[in-house]
Amino acid sequence: LLKRKTCNVEIISIGNELLLGNTINTNASWLAKRVTAEGGLVRRITVVEDNLQQISAIINEALRRRSNFIITTGGIGPTFDDMTVKAIARAIHRRLWLDPEALRMIKDHYAKRFPNKRLKLTRERLKMAMLPTNASALPNPVGTAPAVRMKIRRMEIFCLPGVPREMKAIFNASVADQIHNEAGGRKFIERWIKVTGIMESNMAPAVEQTMKRWPNVYIKSHPRGFHRQRPTIEIHLSSLSSTPEEARMELSAATKHLLLKLRTLKGRVNTE
Amino acid sequence: LLKRKTCNVEIISIGNELLLGNTINTNASWLAKRVTAEGGLVRRITVVEDNLQQISAIINEALRRRSNFIITTGGIGPTFDDMTVKAIARAIHRRLWLDPEALRMIKDHYAKRFPNKRLKLTRERLKMAMLPTNASALPNPVGTAPAVRMKIRRMEIFCLPGVPREMKAIFNASVADQIHNEAGGRKFIERWIKVTGIMESNMAPAVEQTMKRWPNVYIKSHPRGFHRQRPTIEIHLSSLSSTPEEARMELSAATKHLLLKLRTLKGRVNTE
Numbered sequence: 001l002l003k004r005k006t007c008n009v010e011i012i013s014i015g016n017e018l019l020l021g022n023t024i025n026t027n028a029s030w031l032a033k034r035v036t037a038e039g040g041l042v043r044r045i046t047v048v049e050d051n052l053q054q055i056s057a058i059i060n061e062a063l064r065r066r067s068n069f070i071i072t073t074g075g076i077g078p079t080f081d082d083m084t085v086k087a088i089a090r091a092i093h094r095r096l097w098l099d100p101e102a103l104r105m106i107k108d109h110y111a112k113r114f115p116n117k118r119l120k121l122t123r124e125r126l127k128m129a130m131l132p133t134n135a136s137a138l139p140n141p142v143g144t145a146p147a148v149r150m151k152i153r154r155m156e157i158f159c160l161p162g163v164p165r166e167m168k169a170i171f172n173a174s175v176a177d178q179i180h181n182e183a184g185g186r187k188f189i190e191r192w193i194k195v196t197g198i199m200e201s202n203m204a205p206a207v208e209q210t211m212k213r214w215p216n217v218y219i220k221s222h223p224r225g226f227h228r229q230r231p232t233i234e235i236h237l238s239s240l241s242s243t244p245e246e247a248r249m250e251l252s253a254a255t256k257h258l259l260l261k262l263r264t265l266k267g268r269v270n271t272e
Numbered sequence: 273l274l275k276r277k278t279c280n281v282e283i284i285s286i287g288n289e290l291l292l293g294n295t296i297n298t299n300a301s302w303l304a305k306r307v308t309a310e311g312g313l314v315r316r317i318t319v320v321e322d323n324l325q326q327i328s329a330i331i332n333e334a335l336r337r338r339s340n341f342i343i344t345t346g347g348i349g350p351t352f353d354d355m356t357v358k359a360i361a362r363a364i365h366r367r368l369w370l371d372p373e374a375l376r377m378i379k380d381h382y383a384k385r386f387p388n389k390r391l392k393l394t395r396e397r398l399k400m401a402m403l404p405t406n407a408s409a410l411p412n413p414v415g416t417a418p419a420v421r422m423k424i425r426r427m428e429i430f431c432l433p434g435v436p437r438e439m440k441a442i443f444n445a446s447v448a449d450q451i452h453n454e455a456g457g458r459k460f461i462e463r464w465i466k467v468t469g470i471m472e473s474n475m476a477p478a479v480e481q482t483m484k485r486w487p488n489v490y491i492k493s494h495p496r497g498f499h500r501q502r503p504t505i506e507i508h509l510s511s512l513s514s515t516p517e518e519a520r521m522e523l524s525a526a527t528k529h530l531l532l533k534l535r536t537l538k539g540r541v542n543t544e
Contacts, residue, residue: 032293048316
């Protein structure tokens with residue numbers, strides 16, 4: 001039986017504030033958790049500047065890596081340094097045009113938010129409706145700028161806003177299902193074990209042996225400091241298998257195997 | 273007068289937990305803030321898996337981009353999936369050897385932490401002392417695994433642990449000064465302005481004009497939601513100039529210019 005390929009996802013976060021350390025990239029970790037929950041596998045997260053060339057370059061790199069999905073956040077608003085869509089159009093050699101569907105979404109948004117005003121469609125506002133040909137606008141239920149979806153060969157690019165509330169709403173409404181379908185029933189299952197009194201270097205052979213025996217289960221130890229000279233380690237076990245039953249079965253067997261090995265060492269093991 | 277080049281820094285975060293969304297990458301944002309404060313410029317942050325090939329590939333990519341510094345976090349501990357140093361050795365075609373200085377640091381650490389025990393130097397513990405030839409071990413004042421420093425052509429690679437407390441201590445003790453020296457007096461200065469009642473799309477032209485007039489000053493608007501139909505925008509102004517005086521002068525002039533422009537629009541402007 002040929003194993004189905006994993007559904008690979010790449011996240012590209014765009015914004016100088018992330019590279020200055022002024023903003024912690026919680027967008028990327030939120031997306032990573034959601035993608036994982038839908039059965040996808042995040043292979044890389046990259047943060048780049050608000051710079052046309054840099055964004056174009058990273059999109060080309062990502063396309064060469066042939067991930068099934070590329071999700072960008074940031075850079076789709078009305079200001080001059082919102083240039084994600086333009087940079088992608090350049091990378092994939094498409095022209096920008098005033099997308100009628102995107103324009104309708106922007107007009108509707110302003111009409112709803114300011115029912116008593118008639119906002120002019122300035123250059124900055126029209127900019128948010130300039131999409132590459134063959135792209136489609138995705139509704140933004142909580143903000144102005146529509147998100148953008150493009151298909152390049154067999155890969156899909158989704159451009160989401162950088163404002164967390166908008167990014168989350170659009171991912172849940174328009175992206176999650178696509179990943180779920182592409183993942184085709186794959187299911188991610190995880191479990192934590194807490195161990196005190198055993199050093200990471202002492203438990204390493206038990207972890208390695210368990211992973212060799214259950215190759216679909218990934219096990220990683222995270223040292224969480226010392227308490228009265230006793231080390232505390234959290235062990236994370238996870239499995240991404242073709243079916244939920246398989247994932248659950250393998251994870252449970254691997255956990256049992258690891259616990260057995262750990263209990264031969266001196267320490268306290270808590271399963272959570 | 274020829275402007276000195278910026279001191280470019282790339283951060284590479286290694287660890288599956290970051291790609292699963294189980295851990296928020298606060299290491300990268302802490303490092304970005306510190307590097308910026310020392311006058312360096314973070315150009316890219318990448319998160320990759322605990323995978324020999326993937327880590328090797330990203331190191332090669334980073335070396336091709338010719339940043340002055342590459343800082344990695346994670347993957348230098350005692351377990352089999354700690355493979356950062358091995359992957360870098362492979363990327364730069366160097367062999368690993370048992371580094372006597374690194375071995376001494378590890379022995380000293382165990383002797384101090386467990387004065388009454390004599391810990392065996394198992395395979396897992398010796399692994400942390402296996403460095404590429406020509407690399408040097410950097411002391412870890414709060415943990416076991418020494419950090420690693422390598423020079424490749426004119427670039428420096430620093431491999432720091434993933435445990436935040438250890439990463440921070442080693443950066444402050446052994447990396448910060450190197451960046452400061454390479455940045456050669458460059459200074460980053462920043463300022464925030466809070467604006468209510470003006471939409472981002474309405475203030476965009478004022479921001480753009482100010483940046484055209486003061487090209488060393490970067491201005492970015494961050495929408496922070498609505499309060500009673502009035503939008504709140506935080507504007508970040510920053511400058512990385514050759515000298516602190518120049519940075520301060522330019523930032524102050526640009527701020528004045530922007531405030532003047534914003535006050536012609538209807539809204540409330542607070543400088544902080």
